[in-house]
Amino acid sequence: MSGSEVVIVGGGVTxxxxxxxxxxxxxxVTVLDKFIVGWEASGRNGGGASHYQSPxxxxxxxxxxxxxxxxxxxxEHQKERIIIAMTERQWEQYRFVAERHxxxxxxxxxxxxxxxxxxxPLAGDNCFGGVHYKFGGHANPQRSVQAYAWALQDxxxxxxxxxxxxxxxxxxxxxxxVKTATxxxxxxxxxxxxxxxxPQLMAQFGIDIPLAPARAEMxxxxxxxxxxxxxxxxxxxxxxxxxxxxxxxxxxxHEWIDVDATGPKxxxxxxxxxxxxxxxxxxxxxxAHLNIIRSWAGVxxxxxxxxxxxxxxxxxxxxxxASMSGVGFGLSPASGHAIRDxxxxxxxxxxxxxxxxxxxxxxxxxxxxxKRGWMPIS
Amino acid sequence: MELNFxxxxxxxxxGTSSAPEAHYELVVVGAGPSGVAAxxxxxxxxxxxxxxxENPVSGALMGNDVPLYFGGRMTAATQNSERMxxxxxxxMPELETAMEAGVELLLGTxxxxxxxxxxxxxxxxxxxxxxxxxxxxxxxxxxxxxLATGARDLAMAFPGWxxxxxxxxxxxxxxxxxxDAFAGRRILVLGSHDLAxxxxxxxxxxxxxxxxxxxxxxxPQASAELLAKLAETGIPIHCGTAITSAKGGxxxxxxxxxxxxxxxxxxxxxxxxxxxxSIELVDTMHGARTLNAARGGYVPLGEATxxxxxxxxxxxxxxxxxxxYRMEWMQALTNISADDTVICQCExxxxxxxxxxxxxxxxxxxxPMCARSLxxxxxxxxxxxxxxxxxxxxxxxxxxxxxxRDQVAMLLALEAGKPFGTIPLASHRAPVRPLPLKIMADWxxxxxxxxxxxxxxxxxxxxxxxxxxxxxxxxDHRQMLYTGMYE
Ligand SMILES: Cc1cc2nc3c(=O)[nH]c(=O)nc-3n(C[C@H](O)[C@H](O)[C@H](O)COP(=O)(O)OP(=O)(O)OC[C@H]3O[C@@H](n4cnc5c(N)ncnc54)[C@H](O)[C@@H]3O)c2cc1C
Numbered sequence: 001m002s003g004s005e006v007v008i009v010g011g012g013v014t015x016x017x018x019x020x021x022x023x024x025x026x027x028x029v030t031v032l033d034k035f036i037v038g039w040e041a042s043g044r045n046g047g048g049a050s051h052y053q054s055p056x057x058x059x060x061x062x063x064x065x066x067x068x069x070x071x072x073x074x075x076e077h078q079k080e081r082i083i084i085a086m087t088e089r090q091w092e093q094y095r096f097v098a099e100r101h102x103x104x105x106x107x108x109x110x111x112x113x114x115x116x117x118x119x120x121p122l123a124g125d126n127c128f129g130g131v132h133y134k135f136g137g138h139a140n141p142q143r144s145v146q147a148y149a150w151a152l153q154d155x156x157x158x159x160x161x162x163x164x165x166x167x168x169x170x171x172x173x174x175x176x177x178v179k180t181a182t183x184x185x186x187x188x189x190x191x192x193x194x195x196x197x198x199p200q201l202m203a204q205f206g207i208d209i210p211l212a213p214a215r216a217e218m219x220x221x222x223x224x225x226x227x228x229x230x231x232x233x234x235x236x237x238x239x240x241x242x243x244x245x246x247x248x249x250x251x252x253x254h255e256w257i258d259v260d261a262t263g264p265k266x267x268x269x270x271x272x273x274x275x276x277x278x279x280x281x282x283x284x285x286x287x288a289h290l291n292i293i294r295s296w297a298g299v300x301x302x303x304x305x306x307x308x309x310x311x312x313x314x315x316x317x318x319x320x321x322a323s324m325s326g327v328g329f330g331l332s333p334a335s336g337h338a339i340r341d342x343x344x345x346x347x348x349x350x351x352x353x354x355x356x357x358x359x360x361x362x363x364x365x366x367x368x369x370x371k372r373g374w375m376p377i378s
Numbered sequence: 379m380e381l382n383f384x385x386x387x388x389x390x391x392x393g394t395s396s397a398p399e400a401h402y403e404l405v406v407v408g409a410g411p412s413g414v415a416a417x418x419x420x421x422x423x424x425x426x427x428x429x430x431x432e433n434p435v436s437g438a439l440m441g442n443d444v445p446l447y448f449g450g451r452m453t454a455a456t457q458n459s460e461r462m463x464x465x466x467x468x469x470m471p472e473l474e475t476a477m478e479a480g481v482e483l484l485l486g487t488x489x490x491x492x493x494x495x496x497x498x499x500x501x502x503x504x505x506x507x508x509x510x511x512x513x514x515x516x517x518x519x520x521x522x523x524x525l526a527t528g529a530r531d532l533a534m535a536f537p538g539w540x541x542x543x544x545x546x547x548x549x550x551x552x553x554x555x556x557x558d559a560f561a562g563r564r565i566l567v568l569g570s571h572d573l574a575x576x577x578x579x580x581x582x583x584x585x586x587x588x589x590x591x592x593x594x595x596x597x598p599q600a601s602a603e604l605l606a607k608l609a610e611t612g613i614p615i616h617c618g619t620a621i622t623s624a625k626g627g628x629x630x631x632x633x634x635x636x637x638x639x640x641x642x643x644x645x646x647x648x649x650x651x652x653x654x655x656s657i658e659l660v661d662t663m664h665g666a667r668t669l670n671a672a673r674g675g676y677v678p679l680g681e682a683t684x685x686x687x688x689x690x691x692x693x694x695x696x697x698x699x700x701x702x703y704r705m706e707w708m709q710a711l712t713n714i715s716a717d718d719t720v721i722c723q724c725e726x727x728x729x730x731x732x733x734x735x736x737x738x739x740x741x742x743x744x745x746p747m748c749a750r751s752l753x754x755x756x757x758x759x760x761x762x763x764x765x766x767x768x769x770x771x772x773x774x775x776x777x778x779x780x781x782x783r784d785q786v787a788m789l790l791a792l793e794a795g796k797p798f799g800t801i802p803l804a805s806h807r808a809p810v811r812p813l814p815l816k817i818m819a820d821w822x823x824x825x826x827x828x829x830x831x832x833x834x835x836x837x838x839x840x841x842x843x844x845x846x847x848x849x850x851x852x853x854d855h856r857q858m859l860y861t862g863m864y865e
Contacts, residue, residue, distance in 0.1 A: 306840030
């Protein structure tokens with residue numbers, strides 16, 4: 001497919017990684033984003049990259065340590081994670097997961113309180129213990145997004161920001177062009193990686209993609225002294241110490257919302273910041289005096305089973321759709337590879353991703369959102 | 379795995395968040411003259427009114443230039459919070475009047491965010507303002523909020539500005555008039571517009587030696603009346619020049635050098651180039667604002683349940699184009715200073731790195747990274763300070779951009795060759811003041827939230843390893859991690 005043109009709708013990590021992988025294969029890529037690359041969830045997430053539940057896990061793990069070098073730009077990728085239990089129940093749960101990792105051959109070590117404090121000096125003796133994942137890690141989402149974008153440009157790809165896609169032209173069972181209000185981009189294939197806006201775009205092909213958008217929040221503190229391991233989760237929080245030292249944390253309640261064809265109208269945070277603060281002060285008591293300096297929210301879309309949808313349609317047959325269902329940052333080096341394979345070869349070369357097919361929802365009830373209580377507050 | 383859905387997602391926020399502790403018909407943020415007046419008027423009209431003001435802020439926060447640009451030039455007296463509180467009451471007799479009129483007054487209380495339902499959020503019980511004192515944070519509901527948060531100092535970078543003794547005019551005025559706690563003795567004032575001349579006259583009246591004013595334009599900018607008063611004092615105005623650097627020692631500034639070569643001994647350099655209306659809270663509530671160059675910058679538009687009064691609504695319009703004036707200063711300071719001048723003090727971002735969109739020093743800069751710059755970024759679309767902030771970290775520090783936000787927007791405008799107003803302002807986010815985790819914490823979290831708190835969405839099928847699908851483990855996993863979520 002070298003020399004052909006692929007248009008990618010959506011300049012989040014998924015679309016950009018796909019574009020980068022395609023450009024590496026000599027494909028001419030144009031990424032269209034309605035605003036600035038990474039402005040939505042891709043620039044607002046926790047940066048976690050340890051998705052052991054996914055068929056893309058091995059590729060995620062293989063790729064991240066190489067990404068800075070392959071992209072040519074820093075992503076702040078850091079290896080490993082520690083998850084700290086603050087209640088007896090969490091201790092039971094985290095050890096259960098550790099045991100599972102052990103059996104799956106993922107290297108883990110169970111830590112006592114003293115070992116936790118050695119690896120995570122901001123932790124206190126109020127914890128029950130921890131689990132050290134000797135895999136996974138985290139990166140800086142905002143830097144990573146831009147790194148993909150720049151690397152893609154370095155390979156000859158084009159990024160058009162401020163270019164909301166409004167529709168498609170089709171002929172002979174294929175999409176032949178992607179349209180914005182002011183331009184038409186001819187193409188041989190299309191990747192739709194538009195996050196929460198995927199359902200509206202795909203509806204134009206008469207295809208129903210079951211996704212429910214929601215808002216999730218994070219907080220960040222001023223810098224703390226650098227810890228040996230920065231990827232510290234636990235107490236039902238996820239987060240990381242940035243390479244500058246800040247503690248960026250999220251977790252807890254989300255709010256289901258509706259998103260129309262133009263995308264999220266806003267991404268407001270709420271006083272949930274106070275609940276994140278109390279949990280973080282408990283998880284890392286020696287950081288309790290640190291100032292919170294910002295909070296933010298992002299919008300993600302979820303599929304009914306919480307797993308991504310990565311699939312190539314049968315009609316039109318040159319469209320690949322990719323929704324990462326709330327776990328897309330860490331998986332991005334792998335999702336991009338899978339999308340590249342689907343676009344060029346029609347099948348994923350490195351993993352069995354049938355579980356991510358859209359057809360798994362063929363028999364989904366039409367009121368699936370109501371059933372799950374995933375409806376916006378009216 | 380069979381899941382019987384209940385129609386309710388207990389992990390969603392719906393109805394689980396902490397309720398506001400009280401409700402007022404009017405909350406006024408800022409107990410300056412206009413805030414106090416608004417509170418008194420409403421209380422006299424029979425309204426239930428809460429008036430809050432963050433002052434006196436703790437010594438530690440003043441060290442972070444909260445709320446004004448103190449530049450480390452406050453005396454030890456500011457460490458004594460009781461004395462500070464007393465000083466506020468002494469300097470503002472209207473506060474007594476307000477309390478007599480029935481206004482509830484909370485000093486030392488910061489309003490760190492205002493929230494309401496709107497696009498993207500419908501879960502708030504009502505519109506609330508987040509408050510915090512030195513002990514805890516809490517929420518207050520309101521019918522109407524009046525923002526009387528005043529205006530803050532506009533800082534300007536030059537070599538040596540990142541040391542004690544470089545401060546803002548509003549901060550200096552506050553230290554002189556309210557707290558009698560200014561630690562300097564000999565000052566140089568940047569600017570010659572009304573603010574600068576008023577500040578110079580005040581300082582001199584309070585026994586501070588004013589060595590002069592520095593004006594980038596060819597002639598003094600203040601009103602004839604103020605200039606006449608200044609002339610009587612004999613304080614010189616150095617026109618058509620700017621500051622090239624400040625030299626100093628361990629106690630900070632010792633002298634300033636001007637572009638005309640003159641070196642002036644001083645322990646404080648007071649930037650009196652401009653004030654910026656304090657609209658942080660308007661941003662946190664996603665309120666409407668507009669740029670008004672004659673009123674000092676972005677000002678709130680005002681809405682049915684939100685109003686702004688005093689300097690927060692905009693500086694008095696006397697026909698002076700504040701934005702054009704600032705831009706001239708910025709251009710001049712940029713022309714005469716080296717590229718390695720620090721723009722963002724907290725994150726130590728130099729102008730070269732800002733304009734080069736380069737990452738901080740603890741990250742490597744491989745060849746492709748070095749080849750990137752604002753210019754290459756502009757080819758993708760107009761400059762956006764939030765994007766530049768993400769890449770360079772300028773404005774991401776503990777001062778929350780108070781010192782560099784406006785400068786970054788000005789520099790981007792200059793560099794992009796665009797008018798100031800075409801560059802969006804980097805967003806203000808709650809908390810609008812740095813607040814410790816343990817103070818911000820909701821230590822009385824509702825049981826419904828605690829019980830259902832999940833690390834992510836609580837979707838029972840989301841984290842089961844693919845290898846385990848359809849095995850006994852899938853069920854064990856659900857039992858262990860998601861009990862209670864689905865039937
Ligand atoms: C608070 C929070 C924390 C998270 N934490 C993590 C984590 O720790 N680890 C992890 O792996 N994941 C995490 N996630 C999830 C992760 O951020 C997302 O799954 C991921 O960013 C999805 O990337 P994307 O490119 O698929 O979608 P998006 O980032 O949503 O990007 C879609 C892009 O498409 C553009 N677009 C949409 N419609 C159009 C159109 N019509 N025309 C043109 N452009 C369009 C949008 O502007 C947007 O830039 C988190 C998310 C949030 C909100």
